[in-house]
Amino acid sequence: MKRTALYIALITFLALTACRDKFTEIFTGNSPIYMTYEDLRLAVRQTTPSDLSNPGKIYFKDDYIFIVEEMKGIHVINNSNPSNPVNTTFIEIPGNVDIAIKGNILYADSYIDVVALDVSDLTDIREVSRVKDVLPYSIPAYDENYPLADIDEEKGVVTGWEIKKVTQELQNNYYPVYGYEDVWNDASTRGDITGGISGNGIGVGGSMARFGITENTLYAVDKVSIHVFSIADPDSLVLRREFNVGWNIETLFILGETLFLGSQSGVSIYDISVPTSPMYISNFWHLTGCDPVVVQDDLAFITLRGGNLCGNNVNQLVVLSVRNLREPVELKTYPMEGPYGLGIDGKTLFVCDGEAGLKIYDVTDPLTINKHRIAQFPEILAYDAIPIDGVLMLIGDDGLYQYDYQDLTNIVLLSIIEVK
C-alpha cells in the first residue's frame, strides 16, 4: 500500500516537472541567414567602388562624402569638385549603419561590434581596433509581408533573410531592427572641421546620427543606452562606460559641451564637460514621433514625423530655446507635411519635408519661421541633408544629389550619384 502510494507520488512528481506542453508554429516567413562571429570579425575589407543600392546615412569630412550602404558598408566619394564627385572606393563593413570620423580614423558599427579604421590612405584602408559585443544584437530589415522566424544568436549575426517554410517552437523575442527609423533620417549640422582625413578634425554627421565625437571621446547610442569610448589613442578604441539613457533613443547631437539625445518622446540634455562622464541636465517632452534634431546657438530645431512606426500622426517643426539647458522652453511649433531630416547653416534651415519636398527657411526670428520661407522645391525629395559652404548634399531613395545654394531662391543642381 505504502509502496503503491510512493509510486503514484513519484510518477506525479515526474509528470509535474517534465510534462511541458510544446507549441510549434509552421508558416512561410523570413528565415535568417547567418554570418558567424568569426567571419564577422574578418569581414571588414576595402573593395572597388560600387553603385549605390540602399543608401543610408551620410557623413562629410573634408572633401569626402561617406555614404552608408545600409548594413553593407561605406561608399567613399571624393567630393573635391561637387560638380563631379568621384566614387572612389567601398569599405565592406557588415551590419554598418552609423559612422563618425576623427582625424584619420573612421569609427563604424558592425552589428554588435564597433570598429576603428585607418582611412589616411584611401588605397589601403585597414582595421586598427575593434570593441567586440558592445552594441545590442540587431537584425536587418525584412519583408514585412512575412513573419520572422526565430533567431539563434549562437549562430552569429543575421545578414539577410530567405523566404521559406519555417517550423519552430512558438516563443517571443525582441530585437531592434536596423532599416526603419534609420534609413529615413539623417540631416545635417555643422561640425568643427579643422583638417582632412589625414588631419585631426571631426567630420559632420546628420541630425539622426547615433555616433558622435567630442575631443577624445566617441559616443554611440542604441535604443536605450549610451556607450562611451575613449579614442585618445587612434589605434586603440576602448569602452569606458555605458549606461541607460531612456527609451527609444533615436539620435545623438553634440554642441560644444552639451549632448542632446533625441528619443521618440523627447529630447534629453547632458553635460559632457567631462566627456567620459555625461551628466544629465534636463529633458523636454514632446508628442511621440520620429524626431531628428539640430541645435544652433541657443535654439534647437526638431522635426516630428508621425505615422506607422513613429507613433502619433503629428508632423511638425518644433523650435526649442535651450538657452537655459536646465529648462528648455518650446518657443513655437509649425505644421509640416511629413518631415524627415533637417540641417542648418547659420540662419538658414533646410527641412526635408516628405512629399512637400525641400523647404528652406530663414530662422533669424524663431517665432515667425513660417513667414520667412525662402523657397520650397517640391521636386526635391530627400531624407538626409548636409549643407556646407554653399553646397547642399541630399540623399534620398534615388541617390545623392548636390546643390549649390549660395542663391537660396535659385538652388542649382551640381551633380547626381544615382542609386542603381
Add this chain to the structure above:
Amino acid sequence: MRKASLALLFWLVVITGSAGQQANPTATVPLRTFNGYFNITDIGLLIGSPENSHAAPFSFLIINGFHLTNQFSTGLGLGVEFLSGSYLPVFLDLRYYVRNANFSPFFFFQGGYSVPLDDNYSAVTNYQYDVYWPYTYRNYKAMGGWLLNPGFGIRNMFSDNFGLVFSVGYRNQRLFYRADDDHRLLADYNRLVLRIGILFR
C-alpha cells in the same frame, strides 16, 4: 487540482483495500467468466507541468466495448476534455487483463482523434520585432488532432456487474490549428493521466 488528485488517491486506496480484503492465495482462478458487453465511465486529470497554461485539465470518458476473451477486450470511447479548448475524443480502446479474476491489473492502449467543440483558439505569436507592440494575436481555427494513450491500471469487481477501475497512463495529444493565412500551429501535450471509473457489465 490538488483536491482532485487526493480524491483519485482515495479511490485507489478503496480499490486496493477492498482487493486486499478479498485476497485469498488458495482461491482457484478463474473466479468469473469475463465476456460480452461492458461499459466503463470514468473521470480523470491530464496532469502536466504547472508551467503549462492548462496544468491539469479535466477529462470525462465513456467506453463501450466487449470482451474478445476473458482477458482481452476492445471498445469504442467518447468523452469530453478541456485542453486549450473543449474536445470530443473518439478512440479505440484495447485492454489486456493480467489475471482472469475480480481483482486484476491490466494494460490498455487508446488511440483516436480529438474533435474540436470550440471554433477558435488564440495564441500570441511573433510578427514584427520593432514596433510598439511586437506581438500579434492570431486567431486559429481548431482542427483537432490525434491522441495516443497507453497505460496500466487495476480492476476490482465487487459483483458480477459492477466494479471500479483505476488507471495511470501517458497521453500524447497533438492538436492542429489553422489561421486564415498559411500559418499553422501544432500543440503537443504530454501528460500523465490519472483516472478513476466504474465498470458495468
